[in-house]
Amino acid sequence: MTTTGAGFRSTAEEQRERITVAALGVFADKGLHATPVADVATAAGVSPAYVFRLFAGKVGLFVAAVDRCYEQVAQVLSTAVRAGAAEDPAARLDAMTAAYVELIRDRSLIMIQVHAQSACDVPEVRDAVHRGLARVVETVTRDSGADPVAVQRFLAYGQLCHLVVQADLDPADGGWAQTITAGIAHAP
Amino acid sequence: MTTTGAGFRSTAEEQRERITVAALGVFADKGLHATPVADVATAAGVSPAYVFRLFAGKVGLFVAAVDRCYEQVAQVLSTAVRAGAAEDPAARLDAMTAAYVELIRDRSLIMIQVHAQSACDVPEVRDAVHRGLARVVETVTRDSGADPVAVQRFLAYGQLCHLVVQADLDPADGGWAQTITAGIAHAP
DNA sequence: GTGGTTACTGATCGGTCAGTCACAAAGCAG
DNA sequence: CTGCTTTGTGACTGACCGATCAGTAACCAC
Numbered sequence: 001m002t003t004t005g006a007g008f009r010s011t012a013e014e015q016r017e018r019i020t021v022a023a024l025g026v027f028a029d030k031g032l033h034a035t036p037v038a039d040v041a042t043a044a045g046v047s048p049a050y051v052f053r054l055f056a057g058k059v060g061l062f063v064a065a066v067d068r069c070y071e072q073v074a075q076v077l078s079t080a081v082r083a084g085a086a087e088d089p090a091a092r093l094d095a096m097t098a099a100y101v102e103l104i105r106d107r108s109l110i111m112i113q114v115h116a117q118s119a120c121d122v123p124e125v126r127d128a129v130h131r132g133l134a135r136v137v138e139t140v141t142r143d144s145g146a147d148p149v150a151v152q153r154f155l156a157y158g159q160l161c162h163l164v165v166q167a168d169l170d171p172a173d174g175g176w177a178q179t180i181t182a183g184i185a186h187a188p
Numbered sequence: 189m190t191t192t193g194a195g196f197r198s199t200a201e202e203q204r205e206r207i208t209v210a211a212l213g214v215f216a217d218k219g220l221h222a223t224p225v226a227d228v229a230t231a232a233g234v235s236p237a238y239v240f241r242l243f244a245g246k247v248g249l250f251v252a253a254v255d256r257c258y259e260q261v262a263q264v265l266s267t268a269v270r271a272g273a274a275e276d277p278a279a280r281l282d283a284m285t286a287a288y289v290e291l292i293r294d295r296s297l298i299m300i301q302v303h304a305q306s307a308c309d310v311p312e313v314r315d316a317v318h319r320g321l322a323r324v325v326e327t328v329t330r331d332s333g334a335d336p337v338a339v340q341r342f343l344a345y346g347q348l349c350h351l352v353v354q355a356d357l358d359p360a361d362g363g364w365a366q367t368i369t370a371g372i373a374h375a376p
Numbered sequence: 377g378t379g380g381t382t383a384c385t386g387a388t389c390g391g392t393c394a395g396t397c398a399c400a401a402a403g404c405a406g
Numbered sequence: 407c408t409g410c411t412t413t414g415t416g417a418c419t420g421a422c423c424g425a426t427c428a429g430t431a432a433c434c435a436c
Contacts, residue, residue, distance in 0.1 A: 033221035118306035137364035159347035176325035179336040
C-alpha cells in the first residue's frame with residue numbers, strides 16, 4: 001500500500017467488501033446452512049481458501065452479510081422519508097412502507113432476513129439480528145417521528161412482507177393468498 | 189395386525205405418528221438443514237434407518253412435521269374461539285391472538301414455521317407452507333367471521349410474534365426491543 | 377539485487393451425514 | 407413346524423463441505 005492514511009482501504013479491505021456483497025446475494029437464496037462457502041467464493045471470483053482467510057469462518061461471513069443487509073435496509077428507509085415531503089408521522093411511515101414493499105423487487109434484502117432469523121440458534125447470528133433490528137427500529141422511530149405502537153405495526157407488516165416473498169405467495173393461489181398479499185404488490 | 193378394519197392404525201402408522209411428533213420438536217430447534225435425521229431418530233427412540241423407511245427422505249420427514257404444525261395451529265385457533273363466548277368478529281380475533289401468543293410458551297410450533305419459511309426454496313417445503321397457510325387463513329376467516337383486512341392484520345402480528353420468539357427478543361434489551369415486543373408477553 | 381510484507385491459491389484432510397442394504401426378530405397363517 | 411409378511415436395525419458408503427496449510431506470485435522498501 002502506497003499511501004497509508006487513516007480510513008484508507010487496502011486491497012484486502014476491498015475484497016472483503018466485494019465478498020460481503022456477493023455473500024448477501026448468495027446466502028439470500030438458500031440461507032446459512034444450505035449454502036456452501038464455495039458458492040460465495042465463486043460468485044466473488046476468489047478461491048474458497050481466501051474467503052476463510054478474510055472472514056472468521058462461514059458464520060463470520062454470514063454475519064457480515066446480515067450486518068450489511070440491515071445497514072442497507074435502514075438506509076433505504078431513511079432515504080425514503082427524506083425524499084418525500086411528508087410532514088406528519090403517519091405519512092412518513094407510509095413512505096417507508098412503500099419503500100420497503102419496493103424492496104421486494106430485489107428479494108435479497110428480504111430473504112436473507114428470514115434466513116438470519118432461522119439461524120438465530122447460532123449466537124453470532126442472533127447478535128447480528130439484534131444489532132440490525134435495533135438499528136432499523138431506531139432509524140424508523142427517529143426519522144418517522146411515529147409512536148412505538150405505529151412503529152410496531154410497521155414492523156409487523158414488514159414481517160408479513162417477508163412471508164409473501166419467501167413463500168412466493170401469489171394472489172392467484174386462492175382467496176387465502178389474496179387475504180395475505182392484499183396491498184403488497186407482487187411483481188414477478 | 190390382528191383386527192384389520194377400516195381406519196385401523198397399524199403399528200407402522202403409530203410409529204410414523206410418534207416420529208412426526210418428535211420431528212416437530214427437534215426440527216424446531218435448528219431447522220431443516222442444521223438438523224441431522226439421526227437426532228430425530230434418537231428423540232423418537234428408533235434407528236435412523238427406520239426413519240428413512242417410513243418417510244420419503246429427510247425432506248419428507250420435515251414436511252410431515254410442518255404439516256402437523258399447521259394442523260395444530262389451526263386447531264388451537266379454532267378451539268380458542270369456540271371456548272370464548274365472543275360474539276363480534278373483532279373479539280373473536282382477539283381471542284385467537286391471545287391463544288397464539290400463548291403458543292409462545294411451547295416455542296416449537298412457532299419456530300418450525302420460521303424454519304419452514306426459510307427452507308421454501310425446497311419445493312416440497314414451499315408446498316407444505318402454502319397448504320398450511322391456506323388452512324390457517326381459512327380457519328381464521330371462517331371461525332372469526334372477520335373481514336380479510338382484519339385477518340391480514342392478525343397474520344402480520346403473528347409474524348411479528350415469530351420474530352420475537354426466534355430472535356429471543358427481551359424488552360430489557362432496550363427501547364427498540366420494547367417497541368417490538370410491546371403487548372407480546374415474553375415469559376421465559 | 378535482497379528482505380519483508382501482503383494477496384491469493386491448490387491440494388488436501390477430517391468429519392459429518394443422507395441414504396442403502398442385507399439381515400434379524402417377531403408375529404401370524406396354514 | 408414351515409413359509410410369508412412386517413417391524414426394525416447395524417454396518418456401511420459415497421459425497422459433500424468446512425477449514426487448514428504450505429507455498430507462490432506480486433509488490434514495495436532500501
